[in-house]
Amino acid sequence: MNNSYTIEEVSQLLKVSKLTVYDLIKKNELPAYRVGRQMRVDYQDLESYKSKNKTGKVLEDPILPGENKELKNSKKQVVISGQDIVLDMLSKYIETHTQLTPLRLYNGSLNSLVSMYNGECDVVSVHLFDGDTNEYNIPYVKRLLVSQPFLLINLVCRNAGIYVQQGNPKKIKTWSDLANPDITIVNREKGSGARVLLDEQLRINGISQEALHGYEKELTSHLTIASAVASGQADAGIGIENAAKMVNVDFIPLIKEQYDLVILKTKENSQLLKVIKEAVNSNEYRSQLEQLNGYDLTLTGKIIFES
Structure with a gap:
C-alpha cells in the first residue's frame, strides 16, 4: 500500500x-x-x-474575518500553465487588477496544450517549433484544438540555443555538433518546448537520437539544464538565454522562438480573453518584461492567430 x-x-x-x-x-x-x-x-x-x-458534510472554503463571502465566492479561478517567469508576472497582474484568481501549473508546452484539450487549463503558454513549416506554435495548436476556436497571442520572443561550459571548450556551434561522440548533453523532459525543438532539429539534420550521448538524461527546467552544464555534468544542453545569465555558462543562440499564449474562445472565457489582452498590452506589465534579460517585446500583445 x-x-x-x-x-x-x-x-x-x-x-x-x-x-x-x-x-x-x-x-x-x-x-x-x-x-x-x-x-x-x-x-x-x-x-x-x-x-x-x-458523512454528508459540505466542506466550504473558510471565510476570513472581514472577508465578503459573496465577493469571495464570485471570484473565478483560472489555471495558467507554463514554466517561464513571465507567466508568474502575468498571474500577479491578473490577481492584482481583476476579480479572477489565477492558479499556476508548471508544465511544458506540449503537456500544457494536452491539458487544455482535456479541459484542465484556461491559459497555456507554448513555444513549439515545427520543422516542416519553420513556424512556432500554430501547426501544433491547430492540430490539437481542431474542433475548438482559440486565440493565440504573443507574450514575448526569446533566444533559444545551446548552453555550453565557459569558453566553449568543445567548440560547439551548431545543432549537428551535438552528435560528436566526445560531447555529452543533458535533455529536457518529454512534452517541453525545448525537447520538441531539439527533436525537430535532429530530424531536419538527419541525426538519430541515439547519436547524442546523454539524450536520455532529463531535467525539468532551463535553469537546471544550465546548472548541469555549469557544474560539468554535461557539455551542452538546450534552453533559453535568460537562464544562462543566472549561472556560469556560455550561450550559443540558434533560433528566435515565439512564446505565445493560447486561450479557448468560449462564452465562459469572454472575460478572461478581455483580461489577457488588456494585461499583455498594459504599460505596467510591459515595463516589468523590459527588466528581464534575453526577451524581445516586438510582438508582445500581437494576435498571432485566431480561429
Whole structure:
C-alpha cells in the first residue's frame, strides 16, 4: 500500500481531474506537501478526506474575518500553465487588477496544450517549433484544438540555443555538433518546448537520437539544464538565454522562438480573453518584461492567430 500519492494518482483514485485535486489542496480541504517540484498527498490524509465527505458534510472554503463571502465566492479561478517567469508576472497582474484568481501549473508546452484539450487549463503558454513549416506554435495548436476556436497571442520572443561550459571548450556551434561522440548533453523532459525543438532539429539534420550521448538524461527546467552544464555534468544542453545569465555558462543562440499564449474562445472565457489582452498590452506589465534579460517585446500583445 502506498504511503503517499502524486496529484495524478489522487485524481485517478477519486476519478476527478488534476485541476479538482489542486483546488481541494488550495482550499485546505486536502493536505499536501511538496517534494522538489512534485506535490504529494499522504495515504491517511486522503482516507480522512474521503471519510469526512461520506458523512454528508459540505466542506466550504473558510471565510476570513472581514472577508465578503459573496465577493469571495464570485471570484473565478483560472489555471495558467507554463514554466517561464513571465507567466508568474502575468498571474500577479491578473490577481492584482481583476476579480479572477489565477492558479499556476508548471508544465511544458506540449503537456500544457494536452491539458487544455482535456479541459484542465484556461491559459497555456507554448513555444513549439515545427520543422516542416519553420513556424512556432500554430501547426501544433491547430492540430490539437481542431474542433475548438482559440486565440493565440504573443507574450514575448526569446533566444533559444545551446548552453555550453565557459569558453566553449568543445567548440560547439551548431545543432549537428551535438552528435560528436566526445560531447555529452543533458535533455529536457518529454512534452517541453525545448525537447520538441531539439527533436525537430535532429530530424531536419538527419541525426538519430541515439547519436547524442546523454539524450536520455532529463531535467525539468532551463535553469537546471544550465546548472548541469555549469557544474560539468554535461557539455551542452538546450534552453533559453535568460537562464544562462543566472549561472556560469556560455550561450550559443540558434533560433528566435515565439512564446505565445493560447486561450479557448468560449462564452465562459469572454472575460478572461478581455483580461489577457488588456494585461499583455498594459504599460505596467510591459515595463516589468523590459527588466528581464534575453526577451524581445516586438510582438508582445500581437494576435498571432485566431480561429
